[in-house]
Amino acid sequence: MTRRGFTILEVLIGLSLLIVLVAGAYGMLLQLHSRQQEIATLAARNTIGTTIIDSVERAMLTCVADGGADGAGVTVTDSTVRVVYREVSPDLPVSDGAFGGRARLAMIHHADRRTLEVTTTRGSRSSTTTIANIERVRFRAHDGEDWTSEFDSRAAKRLPSAVEVAIWFARPGGGTGIEKDAGESETREWREPDRLRVIAVFDSSADESIDAVAEEGDAGSGGIL
Secondary structure (H helix, E strand, C coil), rough: CCCCCHHHHHHHHHHHHHHHHHHHHHHHHHHHHHHHHHHHHHHHHHHHHHHHHHHHHHHHHCCCCCCCCCCCCEEEEECEEEEEEECCCCCCCCHHHCEEEEEEEEEEEECCCEEEEEEEECEEEEEEEEECCCEEEEEEEECCHHHHHHHHHHHHHCCCCCEEEEEEEHHHHCCCCCCEEECCCEEECCCCCEEEEECCCCCCCCEEHHHHHHHHHHHCCCCCC
């Protein structure tokens, strides 16, 4: 008994079905890969945003109104924040020198490069980290009455009641976070920030210089910065 082979038509139909299945599977893999990249990007941005905000919050915990030779203890503009603070060792009581040396934190956003420059200075040592893909960072201080984008603790003779940190990450493809109406040249408000936190500042009425605080720490007075 002779075996009948496949006709050309049957082969073509089979190949067509195989191509359709492969194309469908490839499309699903592309979607899965794209989704994985989106999740990874969101996770990375969340980590970066948390790191930025936590750095400001840690500095504000022990900041002072007057930074002595370093100028104002807290200086805030729309795109920069500078904080002079005392490092604290959680393992030592105040009487044993829990208040460490003087330290400074400076964050400067460069809108043209979409980067955030973070500089930490401890004594004579300074380290700078540049964070890319930051479309905008907005810093604001609460002076006890209202939010302001200009604050100098030395001039105000007090610390702010709170500091707000808002972060906008750069959009894929170079899009901007500024919303515009179609056919209108007038710019509307920015979109909602990707990360936002309001940091309360303890004892914002304090008016002590950093040297006075250091003396209290060394003397074991137990004062709170």
